[in-house]
Amino acid sequence: MDAVTVTDLVVDRGRRRVLPGLTFAVPAGQVTGLLGPSGSGKSTLMRAIVGVQRVRSGTVTVLGRPAGSPALRDRVGYVTQAPSVYADLTVRENARYFAALYGKGHREADAALTDVGLGGAAGQLVGDLSGGQRGRASLACALVGEPEVLVLDEPTVGLDPVLRVELWDRFHALARAGTAQLVSSHVMDEAARCDRLLLLRDGALLADTTPAQLRADGRSQDLEEAFLTVVRAREAVAS
Amino acid sequence: MTSATHLSPRLTSTTAARVLRQLRHDHRTIAMLLVLPSLLLGLLHLLWKELPSIPGRPDTFDRVGLTMLGIFPFVVMFLVTSIAMLRERTSGTLERLLTTPLSRLDLLLGYGLAFGLAAALQAVVTVTVATTLYDLDVAGPVWLVVLIAVLDAVLGVALGLLASAFARSEFQAVQFMPVIVLPQFFLCGLLVPREQMAGWLEAVSDVLPLTYAVEALQEVGRSVAATGTMWTDVGVVAGAALLALALAAATLRRRTD
Numbered sequence: 167m168d169a170v171t172v173t174d175l176v177v178d179r180g181r182r183r184v185l186p187g188l189t190f191a192v193p194a195g196q197v198t199g200l201l202g203p204s205g206s207g208k209s210t211l212m213r214a215i216v217g218v219q220r221v222r223s224g225t226v227t228v229l230g231r232p233a234g235s236p237a238l239r240d241r242v243g244y245v246t247q248a249p250s251v252y253a254d255l256t257v258r259e260n261a262r263y264f265a266a267l268y269g270k271g272h273r274e275a276d277a278a279l280t281d282v283g284l285g286g287a288a289g290q291l292v293g294d295l296s297g298g299q300r301g302r303a304s305l306a307c308a309l310v311g312e313p314e315v316l317v318l319d320e321p322t323v324g325l326d327p328v329l330r331v332e333l334w335d336r337f338h339a340l341a342r343a344g345t346a347q348l349v350s351s352h353v354m355d356e357a358a359r360c361d362r363l364l365l366l367r368d369g370a371l372l373a374d375t376t377p378a379q380l381r382a383d384g385r386s387q388d389l390e391e392a393f394l395t396v397v398r399a400r401e402a403v404a405s
Numbered sequence: 406m407t408s409a410t411h412l413s414p415r416l417t418s419t420t421a422a423r424v425l426r427q428l429r430h431d432h433r434t435i436a437m438l439l440v441l442p443s444l445l446l447g448l449l450h451l452l453w454k455e456l457p458s459i460p461g462r463p464d465t466f467d468r469v470g471l472t473m474l475g476i477f478p479f480v481v482m483f484l485v486t487s488i489a490m491l492r493e494r495t496s497g498t499l500e501r502l503l504t505t506p507l508s509r510l511d512l513l514l515g516y517g518l519a520f521g522l523a524a525a526l527q528a529v530v531t532v533t534v535a536t537t538l539y540d541l542d543v544a545g546p547v548w549l550v551v552l553i554a555v556l557d558a559v560l561g562v563a564l565g566l567l568a569s570a571f572a573r574s575e576f577q578a579v580q581f582m583p584v585i586v587l588p589q590f591f592l593c594g595l596l597v598p599r600e601q602m603a604g605w606l607e608a609v610s611d612v613l614p615l616t617y618a619v620e621a622l623q624e625v626g627r628s629v630a631a632t633g634t635m636w637t638d639v640g641v642v643a644g645a646a647l648l649a650l651a652l653a654a655a656t657l658r659r660r661t662d
Contacts, residue, residue: 179662216504220660234659236411239506250497254427266419267505291430311505 169194169315169346170215175224177210184210185369187224192348194314197341199360200350201393207369208350209247212317215348216244228315240268243313247320247350249304253293257284257303260292261310268311278310279303281336283329298324305333316340316347322356334359354390365393372400411508420507420515421522424489428523438485438527442477443534446470450539463626467542470535471626472595474550475618477531478524478558480586486520486565487578494569503659510654517562517650524558525551545625549635553625556642557618563649570656589615594623614645 170192177185184207192198200208213219214226217234226233229241251260261275279285282302287295292303305321318337322330337347341361349360357363358377365372365380373380373396377389384392428435453466493499502512528551535541543550564585572578592602592610599607599616610616621638625631 213500218500218503218660220662234504236506239504242504244501244504246497246501248497250501252423252427252498253496254430255423256430259423259426263419263423264505267416267502267507269506307501 167194168192169229170348171225171227172211172215173225173227175211175214175226176222177207177214177219178222179210183369185214188369188371190364190371190374192315192346193362194346195341195344196361197337197347197349197359198362198364199357200348200364200366201354201357202350202352202366204352206366208352208366209319210369211366212244212319212348212350215315216242216317240311241314243308243311243316245305245308245316245318245321247323249292249297249300251292251300251304251307254291256289256291257295257306258288260303261288261306264307265310270310270312274310274312278306281309282306283332298326298329301325302329302333314345316345318347318349320350320352322351354393357389357393365396367397372397411510412514413506413508413511416507416511417514417518420512421518424516424519425522428519434485438481438523439530442473442481442527442531445477446473446531446535446539449473450541464542466539467626468623469595470539470541471543471550471622472593472619474528474531474535474554475557475622476590476593476595476615478527478554479561479615479618480582481527482520482524482558482561483565483568483586484579484582486516486562487569487572487581488575489516490566490569491572491575491578500661509657509659510650513563513566513650513653513657516566517559517646520562521555521559524562525555528554528558543626544629545627545631545635549625549631550622553618553621553639553642556639556646557615560614560618560642560646560649563646563653566653567649567656570653589613592616593619595619614642617641617645 168191173189175185175188188211200211202208210219214221215228215233228238231238257279258275261279262272265271265275279288282305284299284302284306287299292300295303301321301324308316322333325333337349341347360377363373363375363377363380380389380392380396381387384395386392386395449470450466456465458464532547532550532554536543536547568581568585569578572581592606592613593615594610599610602610617638621635624635
């Protein structure tokens with residue numbers, strides 16, 4: 167079953183057309199990677215899915231309802247690229263506030279902090295944390311709502327490799343429990359960890375594939391190289 | 406669109422508690438909120454202390470000081486709120502909140518409640534200091550002065566929330582203070598009695614909410630018992646604050662470019 171369906175989505179930001187007409191779906195119970203270089207429209211697309219992006223035309227349907235519907239707000243979790251937590255609150259106070267907004271209690275807040283490895287830093291002010299820790303605090307504030315759809319904009323930037331692996335294990339555990347996840351990244355080495363891949367370039371979908379399929383199409387075990395081969399093949403066809 | 410008006414008392418109070426918690430971590434701001442109005446009022450007290458009073462006219466400090474008890478919380482809360490809201494916007498927390506079950510009105514009322522409580526504490530301190538240390542004479546009950554001061558603070562919060570919707574940068578947000586606050590201060594009847602103003606200026610002052618706040622304080626200063634005019638003024642200020650909150654909720658866009 168598809169958790170998110172996007173049909174002919176067109177988004178303008180200022181005078182620039184960022185998304186010229188996208189169509190794809192994000193299935194439930196899987197981690198879908200949204201990969202593309204900086205400026206390819208990943209964040210804009212994610213904002214459209216959580217319902218805070220002004221949309222020119224097209225439809226975005228999440229769990230059977232128009233994106234941003236009031237009924238979706240406790241079923242969709244969103245983590246922005248820059249950590250969006252309160253710097254002048256402690257990690258625990260942040261988690262408890264967002265937990266309360268989703269109708270959850272202190273227990274869930276503490277569990278979410280443990281999940282992202284911040285149990286030991288719960289009493290610290292977010293403003294005193296490192297960049298990576300802030301990002302994890304921000305992630306915990308979305309996990310705490312136990313959403314059915316989780317939209318994560320570059321959640322692993324600046325994390326040490328051990329933590330990165332732990333977080334990906336966490337994402338896969340959530341997927342097994344049925345959560346649909348859309349995770350953006352601009353580095354291809356994250357692509358291998360996704361169940362499915364959406365490759366975005368200049369707002370256009372270059373490929374809707376899986377890591378295995380991309381390796382086969384690009385005739386390389388290295389996903390970065392496979393991606394380049396696919397892009398070049400496309401551009402050769404276009405010109 | 407309907408979610409702007411879907412109210413949840415639980416989420417409103419949760420948000421108010423969060424805002425107060427943020428304040429609690431900022432000790433210097435708390436100290437300034439509580440002490441600064443009293444110090445400034447003390448300066449005014451010293452300024453007029455040596456001047457002989459004119460028989461039959463109220464003491465200048467009694468008149469100006471009492472009005473200031475309403476103007477300080479209005480100005481301070483306007484500034485604090487505009488900055489707080491701008492921080493929500495630039496830190497990305499506002500965008501995040503808009504994706505949660507928290508409605509826009511819950512968020513704004515949460516701010517109003519939190520800063521209203523802070524203002525109540527501030528008013529109790531300032532009014533107590535003014536009436537004991539500075540011998541400010543108020544004919545009416547002191548609790549009414551506190552009530553009006555808190556209402557003025559809530560009006561400041563509401564206008565601050567509304568103004569912050571139009572501020573795109575910190576520089577703009579700070580400059581909304583003179584734009585929104587100073588004309589109301591000039592025309593409220595403290596500098597020049599309203600009936601001595603040019604007709605059109607008086608008409609302008611008729612539609613500015615601070616005018617009614619100041620008139621309410623002057624009524625309490627003059628009359629032992631609460632007057633009907635005072636209650637009407639209180640109602641106008643409260644209504645203006647609610648209107649500003651509703652407008653702020655309507656102008657806060659969930660979807661942006």
